[in-house]
Amino acid sequence: MSAPRLPLHRRLREYGLDSVTLLVIPGVLFVLALFIYPFFYGLVLSFQPKAGDWLANYRKFFAEPFLYDTIGITLAIAVPATLLNVVLSVPVALRVRLLRRQRLLTTILVIPITLGTVMVAEGLLTYLGPRGWLNRTLLEFGLVDSPVRLVHNYWGVMLSLVITGFPFTFLLTLSYVTGIDPALEQAGAVLGARPRERFRRILLPLLAPGLAITLALAFVQAFTVFPSAILLGAPAGPTRVISIVAYQAAFEQYDYSMASAIAMLMAAVQLLIITLLLAARTLLFRGPASSGKG
Amino acid sequence: MRRGIGERMWACAVWTLVGFFVLNLLAMIGSVVVNSFGTRWFNSWLPAGYTAQWYALAWNEFQLPGILLVTAEVVGAVVLISGLIGVPAAYAMARRNFPGKQAVMFLFLLPLLVPPITYGIPMATVLYQAHLAGSISGVVLANLVPTVPFVILIMIPFVEQIDPRVEAAARVFGAGMLRLFLQVLVPLLTPGILAALLLVLVRTIAMFELTFLTSGPTSQTLVVALYYAVFAAGVRPGQSIDAMAVVYMITTLVWLLIALRFVNPTQIVTRAKR
Amino acid sequence: MAVVSRDFRELRLEHVSRDFGQFHALRDVNLTVRRGEFVALLGPSGCGKSTALNCIAGLLQVTGGAIYLDDQRLDELGPEDRGFGMVFQNYALFPHMTVRRNVGFGLVTQRRPRDEIARRVDEALALVRLETQADKLPGQLSGGQQQRVAIARAVVVAPPLVLMDEPLSNLDAKLRVEMRAEIRRIHSMLGCATIYVTHDQEEALSLADRILVMIEGQTRQIGAPEDLYARPETIDVAEFMGYRNLFESDAETVAGGLAVSIGGARMIGTPVGAIGARATVAIRPDDLRLTGDGRIAATVEIAEYHGRDFYAVARMDDGIELYFRSDTRIAVGDAVRLDAAPARILVYAA
Numbered sequence: 001m002s003a004p005r006l007p008l009h010r011r012l013r014e015y016g017l018d019s020v021t022l023l024v025i026p027g028v029l030f031v032l033a034l035f036i037y038p039f040f041y042g043l044v045l046s047f048q049p050k051a052g053d054w055l056a057n058y059r060k061f062f063a064e065p066f067l068y069d070t071i072g073i074t075l076a077i078a079v080p081a082t083l084l085n086v087v088l089s090v091p092v093a094l095r096v097r098l099l100r101r102q103r104l105l106t107t108i109l110v111i112p113i114t115l116g117t118v119m120v121a122e123g124l125l126t127y128l129g130p131r132g133w134l135n136r137t138l139l140e141f142g143l144v145d146s147p148v149r150l151v152h153n154y155w156g157v158m159l160s161l162v163i164t165g166f167p168f169t170f171l172l173t174l175s176y177v178t179g180i181d182p183a184l185e186q187a188g189a190v191l192g193a194r195p196r197e198r199f200r201r202i203l204l205p206l207l208a209p210g211l212a213i214t215l216a217l218a219f220v221q222a223f224t225v226f227p228s229a230i231l232l233g234a235p236a237g238p239t240r241v242i243s244i245v246a247y248q249a250a251f252e253q254y255d256y257s258m259a260s261a262i263a264m265l266m267a268a269v270q271l272l273i274i275t276l277l278l279a280a281r282t283l284l285f286r287g288p289a290s291s292g293k294g
Numbered sequence: 295m296r297r298g299i300g301e302r303m304w305a306c307a308v309w310t311l312v313g314f315f316v317l318n319l320l321a322m323i324g325s326v327v328v329n330s331f332g333t334r335w336f337n338s339w340l341p342a343g344y345t346a347q348w349y350a351l352a353w354n355e356f357q358l359p360g361i362l363l364v365t366a367e368v369v370g371a372v373v374l375i376s377g378l379i380g381v382p383a384a385y386a387m388a389r390r391n392f393p394g395k396q397a398v399m400f401l402f403l404l405p406l407l408v409p410p411i412t413y414g415i416p417m418a419t420v421l422y423q424a425h426l427a428g429s430i431s432g433v434v435l436a437n438l439v440p441t442v443p444f445v446i447l448i449m450i451p452f453v454e455q456i457d458p459r460v461e462a463a464a465r466v467f468g469a470g471m472l473r474l475f476l477q478v479l480v481p482l483l484t485p486g487i488l489a490a491l492l493l494v495l496v497r498t499i500a501m502f503e504l505t506f507l508t509s510g511p512t513s514q515t516l517v518v519a520l521y522y523a524v525f526a527a528g529v530r531p532g533q534s535i536d537a538m539a540v541v542y543m544i545t546t547l548v549w550l551l552i553a554l555r556f557v558n559p560t561q562i563v564t565r566a567k568r
Numbered sequence: 569m570a571v572v573s574r575d576f577r578e579l580r581l582e583h584v585s586r587d588f589g590q591f592h593a594l595r596d597v598n599l600t601v602r603r604g605e606f607v608a609l610l611g612p613s614g615c616g617k618s619t620a621l622n623c624i625a626g627l628l629q630v631t632g633g634a635i636y637l638d639d640q641r642l643d644e645l646g647p648e649d650r651g652f653g654m655v656f657q658n659y660a661l662f663p664h665m666t667v668r669r670n671v672g673f674g675l676v677t678q679r680r681p682r683d684e685i686a687r688r689v690d691e692a693l694a695l696v697r698l699e700t701q702a703d704k705l706p707g708q709l710s711g712g713q714q715q716r717v718a719i720a721r722a723v724v725v726a727p728p729l730v731l732m733d734e735p736l737s738n739l740d741a742k743l744r745v746e747m748r749a750e751i752r753r754i755h756s757m758l759g760c761a762t763i764y765v766t767h768d769q770e771e772a773l774s775l776a777d778r779i780l781v782m783i784e785g786q787t788r789q790i791g792a793p794e795d796l797y798a799r800p801e802t803i804d805v806a807e808f809m810g811y812r813n814l815f816e817s818d819a820e821t822v823a824g825g826l827a828v829s830i831g832g833a834r835m836i837g838t839p840v841g842a843i844g845a846r847a848t849v850a851i852r853p854d855d856l857r858l859t860g861d862g863r864i865a866a867t868v869e870i871a872e873y874h875g876r877d878f879y880a881v882a883r884m885d886d887g888i889e890l891y892f893r894s895d896t897r898i899a900v901g902d903a904v905r906l907d908a909a910p911a912r913i914l915v916y917a918a
Contacts, residue, residue, distance in 0.1 A: 017390075035405050035417070088311070114500060186647070187662075189626075190654040224411040227506075
């Protein structure tokens with residue numbers, strides 16, 4: 001004689017599906033409707049150009065230097081900025097973790113992130129301008145003969161990416177670094193390893209997976225630079241980044257199909273770089289950064 | 295541990311770098327503030343004189359009262375709605391293990407990992423087709439896309455911190471779902487909810503790309519209005535633009551300082567992986 | 569056996585002190601450790617024993633006094649230059665390296681030739697009986713196994729001195745007893761001088777040649793385990809060493825020795841140091857015998873069954889509680905009579 005079957009809702013509960021689970025539905029629907037759906041809508045739209053066959057948009061992109069150059073231009077800004085931000089974050093994070101009262105420093109560093117890229121752009125326009133304080137100081141100390149051109153060009157955008165990007169990479173790296181058990185370095189020291197060797201053999205391998213993630217997130221931020229490139233850069237030429245042409249296609253030429261195509265290409269480049277970084281990460285150790293129990 | 299000469303020099307170099315960064319940051323902010331109060335500032339370290347006229351000018355020229363109101367509406371709606379959707383969803387994610395949970399988690403992670411411009415353009419297209427763009431509702435919807443997942447991801451650890459046995463105890467003592475929620479969970483979750491909502495507030499005030507792509511002339515937030523002002527810099531006097539910038543800065547920084555009472559600066563930044 | 573300890577005569581701590589701002593973690597600590605000796609630093613939490621160990625290792629600088637290894641002054645050297653071995657409380661194994669690479673870390677730092685490293689690592693792993701786990705990562709090992717890797721890593725560099733910071737405190741009780749035997753075995757095989765920090769007096773008593781009891785940053789007593797067990801020099805040391813029965817009493821010199829009153833009964837005790845009219849009496853629970861004609865009368869308030877015997881707490885007429893052990897069955901409410909030998913009733917100045 002077999003046991004009676006449980007009512008449906010009890011069986012579902014065994015799978016973790018009950019009325020509480022339903023609470024995720026609004027969030028899920030929301031993300032599906034306004035993130036996933038537009039993405040696929042855009043993907044499909046990119047294959048429905050105003051004129052020509054389904055690949056016309058993409059072909060047009062790679063046929064016109066005005067358009068395909070933007071990938072190179074954007075990478076030329078994003079890659080150095082990201083590398084600089086991540087590489088600098090490591091020694092700074094390693095020092096700051098030894099500090100007892102970090103909060104003041106981290107608060108100050110969070111300010112540029114909070115202010116956002118538009119505000120930083122305006123700030124740099126004032127500060128880095130030919131009559132701004134930076135150039136004044138350089139002239140005053142005789143380091144240059146005439147004001148250095150730092151706005152409305154590549155350097156302005158680069159500096160804005162550093163000001164908004166470095167705090168981000170620093171805070172991320174700091175959180176990874178503080179996750180490493182200090183006893184590991186102590187053990188290394190007692191075993192005879194000096195600071196350089198401890199960094200090379202203990203800290204860096206343990207940080208590397210986290211740094212890969214930091215690189216990925218920082219790169220994605222830098223690659224999609226937008227208002228700085230317009231306000232602080234030279235959007236017509238040297239800093240015509242890919243987000244600008246995507247925007248122009250949508251809101252100046254009203255060619256939503258082309259704009260979607262460019263957005264897809266942006267996503268594709270980002271995805272490619274992230275995949276490469278994450279693949280490199282899986283080659284490195286990914287275990288816990290403390291050792292065993294205790 | 296004892297430090298040798300080499301290490302001391304290295305430490306010095308690192309701190310010099312940090313100091314240099316902070317100095318330039320503060321000088322950048324300072325030059326904006328000073329400029330906004332200067333009468334004429336042409337070729338000297340400081341302006342010729344000081345005035346508050348630019349603020350009055352900016353107030354009228356840029357229609358700041360209206361913009362501030364719009365910003366408040368947008369930010370308020372975003373904070374409220376993302377809280378209402380996000381907190382219960384976080385509770386469900388923390389307490390239930392259902393098939394497909396990994397996929398749902400990934401779904402919530404995506405809008406935080408993908409930068410706003412990338413998904414903003416397709417999303418704006420959809421909103422325009424739905425005739426929602428250009429209005430405040432469109433802007434609110436656009437800004438909700440990263441904030442709902444953000445609230446969820448921040449709240450999940452807070453919910454997990456609450457011992458499920460506390461909830462079990464409440465149920466044993468007869469509390470129904472609603473009473474459980476109101477009298478047990480919400481009080482325990484209040485610090486987390488506060489932290490999450492304040493962070494959403496700060497991030498939404500500064501969120502440029504999404505609002506930029508979906509707003510119309512009557513639904514611009516402060517940061518977008520600032521962008522347009524800087525963009526059209528030749529037309530208006532620079533000092534009034536800086537005055538507007540200062541208003542924006544004060545708004546953001548005030549809320550940042552409030553948020554920092556409840557939250558570690560790191561949490562503003564570490565959205566996803568931690 | 570190639571893993572042997574380096575020759576040295578002694579390690580000396582002379583008037584070592586360590587302050588953290590206003591807090592004196594260590595005060596005037598003096599200790600000499602001879603080659604091959606196993607010395608335990610024993611004390612309650614916060615007494616400074618780990619601080620002392622970290623100063624010896626070089627992870628903390630001393631703020632006063634000096635440390636010498638024979639004639640060489642150590643406290644000016646960094647930890648990298650002292651050449652000691654150290655086993656950390658949470659093992660501190662490098663999680664991204666296999667057991668083999670963990671153990672070989674110190675040898676790689678010394679730039680030893682590859683084959684020598686391989687040979688010495690194999691020997692060290694054989695010593696701790698972990699040859700089969702050589703290619704595993706620490707995360708794949710149990711607590712006891714990680715412990716042994718940590719020991720192997722410390723001894724493979726043939727240090728003159730091995731420092732151990734409460735290595736067994738994270739293990740469960742059974743494992744702790746096993747590992748204690750392991751440590752004893754390794755110590756007798758290698759003969760490395762060892763300084764072992766612990767708060768567990770049983771561990772210290774069973775492992776050490778000499779024990780240094782530290783309380784509140786100061787040395788209270790140094791001696792052989794038997795001396796600390798039977799003749800603690802001060803009340804705090806007695807209390808720490810398990811003399812649970814501590815109470816005040818009058819003291820009077822009589823014909824047979826020093827008389828104290830315990831629960832109304834006059835008993836002869838052994839004075840430790842100069843005693844005045846008031847004294848503190850200290851008796852180990854195991855030294856109180858349950859006998860029919862015992863002079864101390866008490867009523868049992870708590871009786872715990874521990875398999876082999878009972879742990880009990882009984883209250884005397886004057887209200888003071890006595891802790892003792894009984895081989896025979898007792899129950900709450902029983903009236904019992906206890907006795908203790910004069911040599912095991914220690915009397916300290918009040």
